[in-house]
Amino acid sequence: MKIDYDEQDDILFIRFSDDPVEKDISHGWNVNVGMTAKGIGQITILDAKADGLLPLQLPKAVLHQAVVG
Numbered sequence: 001m002k003i004d005y006d007e008q009d010d011i012l013f014i015r016f017s018d019d020p021v022e023k024d025i026s027h028g029w030n031v032n033v034g035m036t037a038k039g040i041g042q043i044t045i046l047d048a049k050a051d052g053l054l055p056l057q058l059p060k061a062v063l064h065q066a067v068v069g
Helices: 060-068
Strands: 002-006 011-015 023-026 031-036 039-046
Touching: none
Parallel strands: none
Antiparallel strands: 002 011, 011 039, 023 031, 031 039
């Protein structure tokens, strides 16, 4: 997984896979989900910081699980 943030345009990119996107699904005007043959490949969020999605504020239990698996 790779997370990138374009501060100038306030766009958050979350990539789960390098597989090619076969279909894009919009969830509202600012969230786009790119689907691959295996499932979700990437998520793009416009106005991420303006909508309060950044900085990511997750409970410690979730962060711990992300680190140790």
